Amino acid sequence: MRTILIRGGWVLPLSEGGKPLQDGMVKITGNKIATVGPWREPVKETEPYEVIDARNRLVMPGLVNTHTHAAMVLLRGVADDLPLMTWLKEKIWPLEDRLTAEHIYWGTRLAINEMLLSGTTTFADMYFFEEEARAVEETGIRAVLSRGLIGLEEQAEKNLEEAVTQAREWRGRAGNRITVMLGPHAPYTCPPAFLKEVVAAAKQYQLGIHIHLAETADELVEIGKEYGKRPVAYLAEQGLFTRPVLAAHAVWLDDGEISYLARQKVAIAHNPSSNMKLASGIAPVPKLLAAKIPVGLGTDGAASNNRLDIFTEMRTAALLHKVQTNDPTVIPAETALKMATIYGARALGLGDVTGSLEPGKSADLIMLDLKKSHLTPLHDPVSLVVYAARGSDVSDVMANGEWLVREGRLVRWEEEEVLGEATRCAQSLVKK
């Protein structure tokens, strides 16, 4: 089996108790991390090995984007600065109705370009399925895919059946890089009977559930008017929390709900940029973390961000909750970095697979080029990553033991080709 020794530079393991290492080393055997520790020249290896010189680099786990709608990159900048319902009903939904399989495929390829080039090696998606799965399989990134299911639609049952079939077909494919969840869209788009069917299917096929939860104050009003209760109670009543649940947003929670979700082992995808841009509100992240809920970071779709860059979300999360709580010690750099990596991996049920540099885990890692003015001086590598670094500082990306980005360039395909196809798709989509 192939062995690679990455010679740091700084290495941030982000494992339990794993402190940043100066002059560290990561040894990769096959597609797994073998050891992480201080650099030492191998005395004798029984197998041939390759040494990667990363002495001017910082090596850390690949980032985890716990909530997005990948192909929405085609709608980046198509509608901004609008009230949520105008944005959704007059702009986004009519355009989404026109999405073809080709749009979705090239949109997802574009999104994967952007995510890889800014250091994301795992993403959780709720959108379409077949073409996204194909793009994931072809590119080498890791993904947790779920087809978005609107329970109000006529063909909702059929869509659920298809989603189950797709889930059974695709789970574990692409060398285990693809995992699957069911994706009932939100409390306000899924009536009780439909949610119960989703839960039954999830139970039968041992699937987790990815759902939007308590994103806006309007949602509370809508669910309250319809059912006389709040979204968490509504979902609980349909049995949702008997399954592993990844809840996106979770902005409007009270303290009792936070404790309840913690007891139910619900995971949360926090999307600070999207919540700010749509003026949805500010999720109670410090309380969620205090309740030991796994909180990952998400970009949401590019129509409401307008980036798929987890570096941006890390920094934004760290800053937003400080000013929100009037306390500059809240979400220190290390916590933000963990949300972007190991907490995110746990939120996706992949805590044993990715999110930290530890022996036995998949070799999902990134390197940052430190020889830059805005990354100088280096007093504290964790602070540097969270507060000063940008997605564009990522020089190299390895997913599942394979180099996908080297020296800032995609390895396996031409970025230009994807830009051309995606531009063509986006133009055909918005043209009258």
Place this chain on the structure above:
Amino acid sequence: MRTILIRGGWVLPLSEGGKPLQDGMVKITGNKIATVGPWREPVKETEPYEVIDARNRLVMPGLVNTHTHAAMVLLRGVADDLPLMTWLKEKIWPLEDRLTAEHIYWGTRLAINEMLLSGTTTFADMYFFEEEARAVEETGIRAVLSRGLIGLEEQAEKNLEEAVTQAREWRGRAGNRITVMLGPHAPYTCPPAFLKEVVAAAKQYQLGIHIHLAETADELVEIGKEYGKRPVAYLAEQGLFTRPVLAAHAVWLDDGEISYLARQKVAIAHNPSSNMKLASGIAPVPKLLAAKIPVGLGTDGAASNNRLDIFTEMRTAALLHKVQTNDPTVIPAETALKMATIYGARALGLGDVTGSLEPGKSADLIMLDLKKSHLTPLHDPVSLVVYAARGSDVSDVMANGEWLVREGRLVRWEEEEVLGEATRCAQSLVKK
């Protein structure tokens, strides 16, 4: 005189009523902008000219950073996630006491690297003076410099005298790239008699004043306890607003104070990242803009940001005030972009010199490389710049008619040399 025709690509003039131009052109003669309009091949020019192909680029005014402490980049990441007073008194001030002329010079050079490479062509500084002025003169960037004056210090009068001497010596130097203000630090560090002296000197030598104002809630308490009034009233009483004033932060203002500052023609530097990171609060920017106050964007020092990147501040300002006011239409992309350019220039008294692409203005402009995954597709160039672009997308920077960055690289000096010197300075500074 040398003539350059930049052939866009998108051109964002940001002049009054100047809409984005596709296939636009900027003509530069000497160090001034001659024309801005649609591209057309010159039929005959009496002078020789050079055509720059920017068809895959976006051309826009250079960004304006209205508040920083440049040499503080040496303290980037040295202390984060701490309460303001611990941060300041236990970490920053003791380190600043050890700053030598060499530290300040190389720190400023490093800051200028970072600002130029992320598209800033003008910055307003309050810190040290002589070495910063020298760095500005040598590098080609434009700056509004003010020596920070602590009125409580024993040598305060002497420092003010020196500041006046330096102002008289340096104003208008470096081909008018350097302008000077007086920099009394803040209401809580400057007693009434000292402020009155500053105002008298500013009047005598026709200088503006750069001051921190109402940054934290603590400042209101402190000034209230000492003088029985709020910071705005305290400064008004010392006659400060009889001079042009650039007030940094202006977080804690009531509606009456906003109207009053508008009537006094005070300009404000809004520093969203720093205010969030230090948990200072959220400035009432939508109200300031509604009152027609010129509001520019600032990074503050790198110890509380930890970047000097106006792209970050643009996006952060646009997002922060949406969630703060619960209104996604607040600070739309165009407003954020104007804060980063023309409003910033006006806030510094340079509205006739820089901040937009208009005939007669100095040729201060930047180009963004659009051939990137995260900048695709291009549905709206203004949205793209504010929400999707990063400082690292800046490919070319011209200040005062001179190319300082080409194809992402500094033209006139080696980035590496500055990194080496600045790292050495930073290490000597923090070493016990």
